[in-house]
Amino acid sequence: MADQYRDSCVDKQNKSRKVFKGNPNDFIRVSFYDKDGTRINDVTRSEANCIAKLNPQQQFFYQDGNGYQQELLIDRVNELGLLDALPDAPACPSAPQFCGPPRVQFFGGMGMGAMANSVISPNSGSIIGFDIVNPGFNYLTQPFANIVDECGYGSGGTLRVQTQRYSGGDPQKGGLEVKNIVITAPGDGYLPAPNGALGGNGRIWKQPEEGYVETDDGSFYIVPDGLEPPDLPPGDTFYPPTPPTTIPVQIPPIPEYIPTYPGVTELDEIFIEDPGFGYEPGDTLEVVPDNGAVAEPVINDRGEISEIRIINPGIGFVDLPEIVINSPRGYNAKLIPVLRVIPLIDLPDPGVIPPGTQLVSIVDCVGKLPPQTQFDIVPR
Secondary structure, eight states, X not given: OOOOHHHHHOOTTTXXXXXXXXXXXXXXXXXXXXXXXXXXXXXXXXXXXXHHHHOTTOOEEEXXXXXXXXXXXXXXXXXXXXXHHSOOOOOOOSSOEEOOSOEEEXXXXXXXXXXXXXXXXXXXXXXXXXXXXXXXXXXXXXXXXXXXXXXXXXXXXXXXXXXXXXXXXXXXXXXXXXXXXXXXXXXXXXXXXXXSOEEETTEEEEOTTOEEEEXXXXXXXXXXXXXXXXXXXXXXXXXXXXXXXXXXXXXXXXXXXXXXXXXXXXXXXXXXXXXXXXXOTTOEEEEESOTTEEEEEEEOTTSOEEEEEEEEEOOOOSSXXXXXXXXXXXXXXXXXXXXXXXXXXXXXXXXXXXXXXXXXXXXXXXXXXXXXXXXXXXXX
């Protein structure tokens, strides 16, 4: 086999490093796949430039300060600086932000691109599911996800990401994408849609019934009664209250200027967080409320719940159902329902949804840009 790039450019014995543009303390490290498919890590920029002289099209991998992996040619590697190595600071917007459903933030796993819209129960204000708009790509390991509520209405939601290998994914480059997001704790208090309040950085700045003024110098102040102040100075702009418009649905109404789309939920899987012990064949499982869902447990020789088969996914959940195990001796299993969110725009024929099925309205936080339509109940 031909000599590997690491043999020519990377000293694996004593880690002696060449300087990069006269700087012996260059902090940038990249990795690459050698000719034999071996991933070589902890490669300096000087070593990368040596490799690029042998193969100008060689791709290098760099993990930035936010945990995302970038695939770069040597020119971009040479442009990397301190800001690339540092994580982004928390957003500190200078203007008030609309308060609404929480954002989903993915990080880690060495991949990139995953995006999802959260779905909030109109009844309990808890997280019930996600529309995974983009599963991402090239994750080497399971990424993490958390919930960011810009205005601090909700709290307590925690998540666990499941991955799968995507079609055509290169195992050596990761080849994993987001399959599902398991809600290990649904939290409460989250807004299912913007309610007219403004805020940011975890606090509410303006209530829905209040107005506010942006002054000529770019600062803001609240107008509690929501009425335009008399003799408003030139250059100042008054913004009246922005309460949601009234529409005949059971969920909190959504302002017309907020992009939303309707969806329906079904039971996608039941995640086994703890298999428990003492269970026996013949034990049964109930989904409460079932909405037509039927599932059965598989018990292994150790008396653990090793698998749960979804016989019927049901339809129209607007809260996470409870999973009840009927067993005279089994104990301690912890099972978490995972709902699949299906946007109506993704259905070839929305008419297949049974009449009277409850729908959820999903606020588009990541740019899915579906038709501007809101539903709650399929017409009977």
